[in-house]
Amino acid sequence: xxxxxxxxxxxxxxxxxxxxxxxxxxxxxxxxxxxxxxxxxxxxxxxxxxxxxxxxxxxxxxxxxxxxxxxxxxxxxxxxxxxxxxxxxxxxxxxxxxxxxxxxxxxxxxxxxxxxxxxxxxxxxxxxxxxxxxxxxxxxxxxxxxxxxxxxxxxxxxxxxxxxxxxxxxxxxxxxxxxxxxxxxxxxxxxxxxxxxxxxxxxxxxxxxxxxxxxxxxxxxxxxxxxxxxxxxxxxxxxxxxxxxxxxxxxxxxxxxxxxxxxxxxxxxxxxxxxxxxxxxxxxxxxxxxxxxxxxxxxxxxxxxxxxxxxxxxxxxxxxxxxxxxxxxxxxxxxxxxxxxxxxxxxxxxxxxxxxxxxxxxxxxxxxxxxxxxxxxxxxxxxxxxxxxxxxxxxxxxxxxxxxxxxxxxxxxxxxxxxxxxxxxxxxxxxxxxxxxxxxxxxxxxxxxxxxxxxxxxxxxxxxxxxxxxxxxxxxxxxxxxxxxxxxxxxxxxxxxxxxxxxxxxxxxxxxxxxxxxxxxxxxxxxxxxxxxxxxxxxxxxxxxxxxxxxxxxxxxxxxxxxxxxxxxxxxxxxxxxxxxxx
Amino acid sequence: xxxxxxxxxxxxxxxxxxxxxxxxxxxxxxxxxxxxxxxxxxxxxxxxxxxxxxxxxxxxxxxxxxxxxxxxxxxxxxxxxxxxxxxxxxxxxxxxx
Numbered sequence: 001x002x003x004x005x006x007x008x009x010x011x012x013x014x015x016x017x018x019x020x021x022x023x024x025x026x027x028x029x030x031x032x033x034x035x036x037x038x039x040x041x042x043x044x045x046x047x048x049x050x051x052x053x054x055x056x057x058x059x060x061x062x063x064x065x066x067x068x069x070x071x072x073x074x075x076x077x078x079x080x081x082x083x084x085x086x087x088x089x090x091x092x093x094x095x096x097x098x099x100x101x102x103x104x105x106x107x108x109x110x111x112x113x114x115x116x117x118x119x120x121x122x123x124x125x126x127x128x129x130x131x132x133x134x135x136x137x138x139x140x141x142x143x144x145x146x147x148x149x150x151x152x153x154x155x156x157x158x159x160x161x162x163x164x165x166x167x168x169x170x171x172x173x174x175x176x177x178x179x180x181x182x183x184x185x186x187x188x189x190x191x192x193x194x195x196x197x198x199x200x201x202x203x204x205x206x207x208x209x210x211x212x213x214x215x216x217x218x219x220x221x222x223x224x225x226x227x228x229x230x231x232x233x234x235x236x237x238x239x240x241x242x243x244x245x246x247x248x249x250x251x252x253x254x255x256x257x258x259x260x261x262x263x264x265x266x267x268x269x270x271x272x273x274x275x276x277x278x279x280x281x282x283x284x285x286x287x288x289x290x291x292x293x294x295x296x297x298x299x300x301x302x303x304x305x306x307x308x309x310x311x312x313x314x315x316x317x318x319x320x321x322x323x324x325x326x327x328x329x330x331x332x333x334x335x336x337x338x339x340x341x342x343x344x345x346x347x348x349x350x351x352x353x354x355x356x357x358x359x360x361x362x363x364x365x366x367x368x369x370x371x372x373x374x375x376x377x378x379x380x381x382x383x384x385x386x387x388x389x390x391x392x393x394x395x396x397x398x399x400x401x402x403x404x405x406x407x408x409x410x411x412x413x414x415x416x417x418x419x420x421x422x423x424x425x426x427x428x429x430x431x432x433x434x435x436x437x438x439x440x441x442x443x444x445x446x447x448x449x450x451x452x453x454x455x456x457x458x459x460x461x462x463x464x465x466x467x468x469x470x471x472x473x474x475x476x477x478x479x480x481x482x483x484x485x486x487x488x489x490x491x492x493x494x495x496x497x498x499x500x501x502x503x504x505x506x507x508x509x510x511x512x513x514x515x516x517x518x519x520x521x522x523x524x525x526x527x528x529x530x531x532x533x534x535x536x537x538x539x540x541x542x543x544x545x546x547x548x549x550x551x552x553x554x555x556x557x558x559x560x561x562x563x564x565x566x567x568x569x570x571x572x573x574x575x576x577x578x579x580x581x582x583x
Numbered sequence: 584x585x586x587x588x589x590x591x592x593x594x595x596x597x598x599x600x601x602x603x604x605x606x607x608x609x610x611x612x613x614x615x616x617x618x619x620x621x622x623x624x625x626x627x628x629x630x631x632x633x634x635x636x637x638x639x640x641x642x643x644x645x646x647x648x649x650x651x652x653x654x655x656x657x658x659x660x661x662x663x664x665x666x667x668x669x670x671x672x673x674x675x676x677x678x679x680x
Contacts, residue, residue, distance in 0.1 A: 308665060435655070
């Protein structure tokens with residue numbers, strides 16, 4: 001069934017049908033671009049004017065302090081960290097409109113045993129939660145104050161020796177590290193005493209109406225019924241809400257099981273038990289949601305980030321990853337003989353780049369089947385949970401240095417959230433390196449999606465031996481990828497034009513994290529719900545025949561683990577040890 | 584819902600067959616919900632007690648890490664890591680010369 005899918009008549013580039021002007025308003029790909037642009041422009045219009053008071057003066061003050069401190073001591077001093085903390089607090093999302101948007105677009109809240117807590121919390125419950133968390137916060141605060149005093153004393157002693165005494169310097173670094181760890185713990189504890197009362201239900205209903213109208217306009221113009229879509233959308237949205245609710249449950253969160261898994265699972269359960277009601281089908285628009293979400297994802301791919309950790313990061317994330325991706329794909333074709341090329345590339349990208357996000361982008365770029373995307377996502381989620389638990393334990397057990405361990409995990413664990421958890425579990429240095437490597441890898445999604453789209457229309461979907469003319473490539477090219485790339489380029493340029501400090505405040509912690517990212521999450525969740533609602537277990541089983549996707553994933557990931565560790569060691573310890581020493 | 588078009592199958596009238604199928608579907612749905620609840624409220628927490636798993640799940644809970652997110656813009660730790668690395672590269676400690 002899955003065999004030679006790329007050679008089915010509808011996918012082979014043989015016809016010379018040209019593009020029409022009406023495609024601009026009749027095709028889903030273009031609607032994804034228009035809708036994406038609307039959200040991105042809206043995000044910029046809302047957040048760019050939201051400069052925190054005295055932003056530039058505070059940035060200048062912090063940078064002056066950083067410059068002074070970096071020249072004063074051979075290690076990061078207390079004042080150095082405090083200057084970075086001061087910059088960290090500046091966010092456009094902290095403005096009153098930013099907070100209102102957050103309240104309106106919020107996903108269901110975290111809960112442990114009662115799912116109602118995900119949607120509603122009374123003032124009394126909030127007060128009780130705060131009171132319960134207070135003793136822990138006070139203890140963490142006291143520990144932080146103590147650690148700061150010890151760090152100050154050690155730094156003063158090191159400064160007294162003109163920072164020329166290696167023993168005193170090492171002691172100061174150790175004490176400052178302990179203070180930072182205590183500071184992080186106290187910050188986390190502080191969040192738990194800030195519980196507020198909420199009732200998310202009216203906001204969720206409002207959000208559902210906004211999104212139904214937003215997508216419904218395109219549906220209507222593309223010649224389908226707005227009314228039927230609107231009613232059906234409420235059902236799909238409800239399942240998406242339940243998926244977010246399940247992912248917010250403490251145990252699910254602990255194992256790194258996110259909304260994508262729950263959305264697919266809930267959809268699958270409905271479609272394979274009582275059946276997806278026919279009236280829901282008009283809103284089961286997987287591609288429409290995914291493509292719109294991908295245009296928004298483009299804005300989050302900021303190319304300036306690839307230099308965040310210098311050359312070692314580029315080697316670990318941008319050299320190893322494409323090698324693993326291409327090798328796994330070739331291995332899948334030649335050795336494992338995965339019958340479907342689209343399944344092969346989706347699993348390869350999902351495993352080598354960054355899990356679910358890469359799987360979505362690649363699957364959409366090569367027009368993979370929904371079952372193939374489901375399989376790739378499923379494999380990634382299972383291995384992410386296992387690697388998130390096993391890798392830090394192994395790294396600790398063998399005594400691997402934090403920087404090396406962080407680079408290794410950042411380059412190999414698929415899901416971004418799991419990288420943060422595993423990295424932070426090892427320590428701050430491991431977190432910084434792991435997160436930065438993963439972030440650089442995230443940026444690679446844009447390049448991978450573009451290359452896969454071009455390769456597929458020009459080579460895979462073409463008849464063997466036939467040269468595909470440029471006009472045909474243009475006709476077959478998934479146009480939303482252009483929106484995805486354009487959004488990435490525009491936002492990268494915008495970020496650079498502001499400079500990294502103001503870009504952080506207004507673009508990343510404004511238009512992106514405060515707006516487009518929220519909608520992108522909802523759109524992907526709706527897409528995964530739609531996938532589940534339209535998928536049959538039996539069909540899914542066909543794609544897993546012989547366990548070939550699993551074999552491909554395991555072999556590719558094993559190669560990834562070896563190559564990433566080797567490259568990380570060479571880069572961080574043999575070629576650029578000075579960068580490692582700085583971290 | 585999935586429809587059965589033939590008038591009779593296996594000797595049962597279509598409407599009766601539909602009801603039977605629907606009934607089976609509802610049972611399967613309830614069973615699935617039960618299985619999910621079992622995983623979330625019993626099997627998952629039991630596994631969390633294992634010495635290999637407990638430290639990291641406890642850490643995720645205490646620190647509030649969004650371990651189940653898929654992109655760097657969804658995780659607060661990435662923002663922290665990025666700003667720290669950016670400033671480390673821009674203002675690397677090097678003194679006193």
